[in-house]
Amino acid sequence: VFESAERTAVPGVATGLAVTGAGGDVLFIEATAMDGESGLTLTGQLGDVMKESAQIAWSYLRSHGRQLGIDPSGLVGKRIHLHVPAGAVPKDGPSAGITMVTALASLASGRPVRPEFGMTGEVTLAGRVLPIGGVKQKLLAAHRAGLTEVIIPARNEPDLDDLPDEVRKALTIHVTGEVSEVLRLALRPAESETGAQPLVGAAA
Amino acid sequence: VFESAERTAVPGVATGLAVTGAGGDVLFIEATAMDGESGLTLTGQLGDVMKESAQIAWSYLRSHGRQLGIDPSGLVGKRIHLHVPAGAVPKDGPSAGITMVTALASLASGRPVRPEFGMTGEVTLAGRVLPIGGVKQKLLAAHRAGLTEVIIPARNEPDLDDLPDEVRKALTIHVTGEVSEVLRLALRPAESETGAQPLVGAAA
Amino acid sequence: VFESAERTAVPGVATGLAVTGAGGDVLFIEATAMDGESGLTLTGQLGDVMKESAQIAWSYLRSHGRQLGIDPSGLVGKRIHLHVPAGAVPKDGPSAGITMVTALASLASGRPVRPEFGMTGEVTLAGRVLPIGGVKQKLLAAHRAGLTEVIIPARNEPDLDDLPDEVRKALTIHVTGEVSEVLRLALRPAESETGAQPLVGAAA
Amino acid sequence: VFESAERTAVPGVATGLAVTGAGGDVLFIEATAMDGESGLTLTGQLGDVMKESAQIAWSYLRSHGRQLGIDPSGLVGKRIHLHVPAGAVPKDGPSAGITMVTALASLASGRPVRPEFGMTGEVTLAGRVLPIGGVKQKLLAAHRAGLTEVIIPARNEPDLDDLPDEVRKALTIHVTGEVSEVLRLALRPAESETGAQPLVGAAA
Amino acid sequence: VFESAERTAVPGVATGLAVTGAGGDVLFIEATAMDGESGLTLTGQLGDVMKESAQIAWSYLRSHGRQLGIDPSGLVGKRIHLHVPAGAVPKDGPSAGITMVTALASLASGRPVRPEFGMTGEVTLAGRVLPIGGVKQKLLAAHRAGLTEVIIPARNEPDLDDLPDEVRKALTIHVTGEVSEVLRLALRPAESETGAQPLVGAAA
Amino acid sequence: VFESAERTAVPGVATGLAVTGAGGDVLFIEATAMDGESGLTLTGQLGDVMKESAQIAWSYLRSHGRQLGIDPSGLVGKRIHLHVPAGAVPKDGPSAGITMVTALASLASGRPVRPEFGMTGEVTLAGRVLPIGGVKQKLLAAHRAGLTEVIIPARNEPDLDDLPDEVRKALTIHVTGEVSEVLRLALRPAESETGAQPLVGAAA
């Protein structure tokens, strides 16, 4: 996870899995906050559906974050900017939803995302994780990129049958129907909880 | 009502009935509120007519809610976000109107929607329920999804003749011309009214 | 006037006459007011011309209402929502102008619109009533719907020659060039003026 | 000037001259002001050029009115609505510019426009009157409508050669290059200046 | 310079040079300021590039004016309206940039533009004057219009070879790469600097 | 570096490298700040991707500037205007990202950009420098324009093989994956750091 480790070293960056014309790929969701007019700035040539995903992710955290131990109040009244490189590549679809929630929750809590994790899944406003397409290509891409833990929607579990055995063995695959579970898995613990600087894990 | 029970367990989610290219289907309207610029955020690839339905639903509650025992004042001055999964599926038409009123009334009152209820009907700004299309496919879909109570517009009563007998028997079908009646049927009573935690009903 | 009586029972609803692909029809203009950002929300798939009619109607009342005994000040600083069901049917044209003024004047004054009245006519910002098309189809539709009083623009009086005798006899037809006259005819008197609850009239 | 006298009886209405597909025609510019968000509301299916004319007219009065004895301060901070009936007829072009200045100056000063006057001419932000097209058809229309005084741009004087003698004799034609001159000609004097209610003139 | 003298007699108007379908022409940039929401109103059917030129001109003056002795603070917080007659003629391109800076600087300083001057040149945000096209046609038009002094970008100096000798002799041609130089040339001195009313010069 | 030296003499201007239809070219990013509504004004006929680059650059500086010794607080609450001459030439693509960060950092810090530097590279919201296209044409253009130092993305290092030897020798080529490194290289030191006016270097 050389690239992922570098990219997710700071809070606010999460690793997603996407399908492109040329198979699967990893993408990074970068979030930052600054003083300015309250609201979301979205860049990365995002299509309508993906922009709506970002709105859903941000609304979910604002209305449910506190129940999950993610206090979003430090971000309220700020300008949130969410970018998905590469800047010239058009992107669309709902499957980055849980990655967007994770990036924003990381930013809000100051807890970095575990670099060995990649994830894909649509999120609803009530925090459900809905199924998405391209599971096989996405997990192959995760493996190629050196990731060792992936999160997919519970309803996509049947798609795992198509995965080559060696990839399946190399990856720890988490299936879940709730975005609260995604955050428990992918965010490093707060430093005060562990009393120690959390390690990046064996995959690093 | 396995999925519906899970999805409607929290206030702000109501179960609608829709017609898609592949017959009828159930859909969930999710509503949440947060601090922010007053107004509606609408996601789920909603078309013009469906976006107007959401505006009508919200205006109806703000101007008539108090007469119905639904105090909307806790939502005034907040950002209301209304989402209709699945995020990538375009949706349009006026028939989700009463479901939107119900989701917002549930959110405003803190009273969850009864999970055994599905509904369809256009709403007007004065609270009338106008007829919609696809009643047969919608009720078949409600039955398939395990719902046991449905609400349809009064003027759609003649469409019930086309419904197979076994479905007609399995469903309790409420016909009404007033959205105030929809709320009386579909919202669980406030806990203080019953002195007891309301049960989900025999269908659960 | 069964439907019209039900629909216009509350202040803020007026009955208009329209021409559709299938002949004439009655339509209802519903207006309501609520706290929120000052301005007009317009729904019902209204075209450009019809949206402008609503702006004209609202500006007319704000600048001339007081001269007519209609005090609009209770609506100033509020969000006015004006809806024209059915929500999925596109509508356009200027002929709903006087109906929109009437609905807003009813809302502002709390005086319901007389349910036996239907009306059609373009309104100008200075309060003139300009001629419209489709008078014959509109009056036939008014008659079919059980209305007994109609208001049309003065300059449309020649079109009455085309009307079948039995319809002409059944309807009381008011012709006028001034929207102030429309309001005098169509709004019920304020209760304080009559000392008695106004009756809906013989047609009810 | 039966129609013009009726229409211009109140301050804020001025009579313009236009060219339509069917020759020349008179049109009325109606202006009104109300409490609300500062700015211009423009209706009457106006095209881009005509909307810009309205902005120019309003900016001209705000920046130069006081020099001309027209104090615009009563309109500043108000919502100005400018409508050009008929509502469904698309209109465009710059030639209503001086008519718009006149309507707004009439509204600001409370001085009605003389009903026997019609006018046409583009206005610039510095108050120049620029030439327009269709002078012959416009003056024929003014004559047909019973107007007896018309204002045209100085640079259109050569177009008067094409006018039939009887029309030229019946009309008093004012040519000018300055919009300040238009206002001196077309607005009735303030009552306080004359000590007497100004008469409408021989044409009435 | 009969027309130019009349048009530029007041502060806020500058004479530009343009290329049209029918050769070169002079155009006037008119600027005015009024109370209202801070920002630019642009009229005259300006294209995207020309609207951006106006923004650049206004930003340049706000950030660099004071170094040039042009204090823009009287215009800050005001509505600036910039119009380019004739109102119905579409215009585009960057070559009016220095004329726009000059009109705005004239407005801000109260110093009228010298009426014998015409100018053309793109301006950058840092105050550079970039080359433009159509120099020959523009200078012929300046000469025809009676102007005697013109300003062109330094990098357009080679284009002067194409100019007829008699025009080249009749015009004083200033070439410059800095918009600060344009303002020094084209604005009349402040009255306080000269102790005397500045004359318009021999060309008047 | 004659032109570059002139153009970058003031803080807020940085030299980029672009590919056009006619090979590579240098372009200047000009940034300025003024009182006004907080936000970005972007001119120069920038396409969607390039406008997003500007937003990313500005958000990056606001959220990470202070760590880099670039205090953006003097620009917060101001209107930032970013222009890319020439005004009429459409431009797009992400490769001006690091040049935009540099221009804004120069403006915020008051430290001019070294005139002998040209640069190209996409920037991400977290400050990574991503690879771009056209390295060979861009470096040839830098050389032709007299620049002697260039910055390119680390991942573009392999493209340097295509560069003619004499150009490669004439240029000092910096490769980096971090925009913080770009700023360390390209901005002149603050005067207080050196105790002396920094020189422009041997290339001037």
Ligand SMILES: [Ca+2]
């Ligand atoms: Ca789309």
Ligand SMILES: [Ca+2]
């Ligand atoms: Ca996707």
Ligand SMILES: [Ca+2]
């Ligand atoms: Ca539509």
Ligand SMILES: [Ca+2]
């Ligand atoms: Ca539907």
Ligand SMILES: [Ca+2]
């Ligand atoms: Ca239209």
Ligand SMILES: [Ca+2]
């Ligand atoms: Ca109509």
Ligand SMILES: [Ca+2]
């Ligand atoms: Ca146009």
Ligand SMILES: [Ca+2]
């Ligand atoms: Ca015209």
Ligand SMILES: [Ca+2]
């Ligand atoms: Ca363009």
Ligand SMILES: [Ca+2]
């Ligand atoms: Ca030009």
Ligand SMILES: [Ca+2]
């Ligand atoms: Ca694009």
Ligand SMILES: [Ca+2]
């Ligand atoms: Ca590029």
